[in-house]
Amino acid sequence: MNSIKIFSPATVANVSCGYDAMGFSMEALGDEMIFTKTKEKSVIISKIEGADLPFEANKNVVGVVAQHMLNDSKADFGLDIQIFKKFKPGSGLGSSAASASGTAFAINTLLNGKYSNLELTKFAMQGEVTACGSAIADNVAAAIYGGFILVRSYEPLDIIGIPTPSKLVATVIHPQIEIKTEAARKVVPQNIPVKTAISQWANVGGLVSGLYAEDFDLIGRSLVDLVAEPNRKKLIPYFDEVKEAAISNGALGAGISGSGPSIFALSKGKQTANKVAEAMNTVYKNSGIDYSIYVSNISKAGARII
Amino acid sequence: MNSIKIFSPATVANVSCGYDAMGFSMEALGDEMIFTKTKEKSVIISKIEGADLPFEANKNVVGVVAQHMLNDSKADFGLDIQIFKKFKPGSGLGSSAASASGTAFAINTLLNGKYSNLELTKFAMQGEVTACGSAIADNVAAAIYGGFILVRSYEPLDIIGIPTPSKLVATVIHPQIEIKTEAARKVVPQNIPVKTAISQWANVGGLVSGLYAEDFDLIGRSLVDLVAEPNRKKLIPYFDEVKEAAISNGALGAGISGSGPSIFALSKGKQTANKVAEAMNTVYKNSGIDYSIYVSNISKAGARII
Numbered sequence: 001m002n003s004i005k006i007f008s009p010a011t012v013a014n015v016s017c018g019y020d021a022m023g024f025s026m027e028a029l030g031d032e033m034i035f036t037k038t039k040e041k042s043v044i045i046s047k048i049e050g051a052d053l054p055f056e057a058n059k060n061v062v063g064v065v066a067q068h069m070l071n072d073s074k075a076d077f078g079l080d081i082q083i084f085k086k087f088k089p090g091s092g093l094g095s096s097a098a099s100a101s102g103t104a105f106a107i108n109t110l111l112n113g114k115y116s117n118l119e120l121t122k123f124a125m126q127g128e129v130t131a132c133g134s135a136i137a138d139n140v141a142a143a144i145y146g147g148f149i150l151v152r153s154y155e156p157l158d159i160i161g162i163p164t165p166s167k168l169v170a171t172v173i174h175p176q177i178e179i180k181t182e183a184a185r186k187v188v189p190q191n192i193p194v195k196t197a198i199s200q201w202a203n204v205g206g207l208v209s210g211l212y213a214e215d216f217d218l219i220g221r222s223l224v225d226l227v228a229e230p231n232r233k234k235l236i237p238y239f240d241e242v243k244e245a246a247i248s249n250g251a252l253g254a255g256i257s258g259s260g261p262s263i264f265a266l267s268k269g270k271q272t273a274n275k276v277a278e279a280m281n282t283v284y285k286n287s288g289i290d291y292s293i294y295v296s297n298i299s300k301a302g303a304r305i306i
Numbered sequence: 307m308n309s310i311k312i313f314s315p316a317t318v319a320n321v322s323c324g325y326d327a328m329g330f331s332m333e334a335l336g337d338e339m340i341f342t343k344t345k346e347k348s349v350i351i352s353k354i355e356g357a358d359l360p361f362e363a364n365k366n367v368v369g370v371v372a373q374h375m376l377n378d379s380k381a382d383f384g385l386d387i388q389i390f391k392k393f394k395p396g397s398g399l400g401s402s403a404a405s406a407s408g409t410a411f412a413i414n415t416l417l418n419g420k421y422s423n424l425e426l427t428k429f430a431m432q433g434e435v436t437a438c439g440s441a442i443a444d445n446v447a448a449a450i451y452g453g454f455i456l457v458r459s460y461e462p463l464d465i466i467g468i469p470t471p472s473k474l475v476a477t478v479i480h481p482q483i484e485i486k487t488e489a490a491r492k493v494v495p496q497n498i499p500v501k502t503a504i505s506q507w508a509n510v511g512g513l514v515s516g517l518y519a520e521d522f523d524l525i526g527r528s529l530v531d532l533v534a535e536p537n538r539k540k541l542i543p544y545f546d547e548v549k550e551a552a553i554s555n556g557a558l559g560a561g562i563s564g565s566g567p568s569i570f571a572l573s574k575g576k577q578t579a580n581k582v583a584e585a586m587n588t589v590y591k592n593s594g595i596d597y598s599i600y601v602s603n604i605s606k607a608g609a610r611i612i
Contacts, residue, residue, distance in 0.1 A: 018507070019504060021508040021511060150512060152509060152511065152524075152527065152528065153505070153512075160511070162511075162515060189500060190500060191497045191498065191499055191500065192497065192500050192503055193496060194496060197498055197506065198325065198327055200507055201324070201327060201503070201507035202456060203458060203459075204507040204508075204514075205456040205513075205514045206456060206458040206464070207511075208514040209456065209466050212515070213518075218466065221459070227500065
């Protein structure tokens, strides 16, 4: 195989109660990339569409991950890479993670599957360091494993794939305002009451249980975030209104996607998810803020060849 | 039915990462009680064997729960109750919870199953108020539902039954020293770093996932408590030695049962669980402290007629 075209999904990290520990991947939203082997053992980014990102390989998430993998595998080839961003950076939907994970997946395919998903996650995390300064795993793991994932531990890295009910559908609104991940992190308190923490981990247990048991009511009851959401929602215009509109139109629950500004809702079935999308649209249409709304099944596959 | 004899299990609450939110029930250890209908509409405790507990109904967990249920159901009968305690109060194995849950289960049977498990848990929680001053749900819910349970929420009360792999076996050592629940609560900090909390809920997600998937390694990796254990273990002689001995003899993990002093370990299979019991015995045999060791499957049934 000399050339490969791949799709790498947008991802929703945190998922309310699962702050810094859970994530899931979108099936119908993600980036596309073309990787072509070259004789020259270098990484060249020859095309970037859809976003204003650096072409210099060592400054671009894609280039950084690619170079790490070519070095580690002692590959006898270089790469020409074309990037087609299909959703905007800074959305809270794992834009850099899609780039990093897609790169790891694509190069692994060109290397005939040399690496495990856990190893690919570690390579992709090096891209996250370039993008946001820290080696966050939740978005990249969701993009590589597909479906719902749990980052059980960082040291050692331990990623658990959680089964995802096929009827679970995500609706996401991306208000096109900028929230820096750094700023979103700062508003979350360093210390929390142990009682709050207990409620949060009880809900994580409920969410994981609901996903296994396909208990949609339980999934909904567990989508509660007492730690990040109460502080971060102030950074997102109309957060309460969007959440309320989603739930009153049938969503199981809703919350902030990653560090925002995107807001996700989960619903049972596409019909409800579309109704939720309409309700979100109604909240935002006269806001004067640009926004996009997406409805998507939750991808079971993660990054894939197209 | 005029008279009923029941078994109500000992229970392990918290289960490491699941502090104040999880619990499981023992199959081979628990109290027995006999409930006999009387014409006189009063609650009389006519026999207590195995523990020094009050006979006055309004001071005994059993009497308190019984009176609440007879009042609520407007029962046309009273009760004569005989209590046979098979394990000691103050063990951290849910002694009062076994009494309270067994009572709720037995009276519900005499009432032809009028109440749901959730309602029985609420009745039994009133016994916990009498026993320890607060309406804790984890032990009583485990004793009523059987197997592993999650207390997802207190308001409203939401109990989730988690499937339990049949090969999962508990080994418990009860060093017969006194630790007051109140004292054990005080050593747990009121506030914890959010990073610690994130690790804890990631492990709760891992434990629930491991139980559903029958992934014993994952269950073991998830049995980590960063919140209560580091503080409480100082109250339990040889805690570190017992835990280390359990794990080095094949246990998946180990931790404090409830607020202690009992220490539990979980193993895959009875053979390993017995080996773990021997290892615990080796640690304690020259300690000068009285102790009991139990090996038990995890009950799937909870309180039951015998």
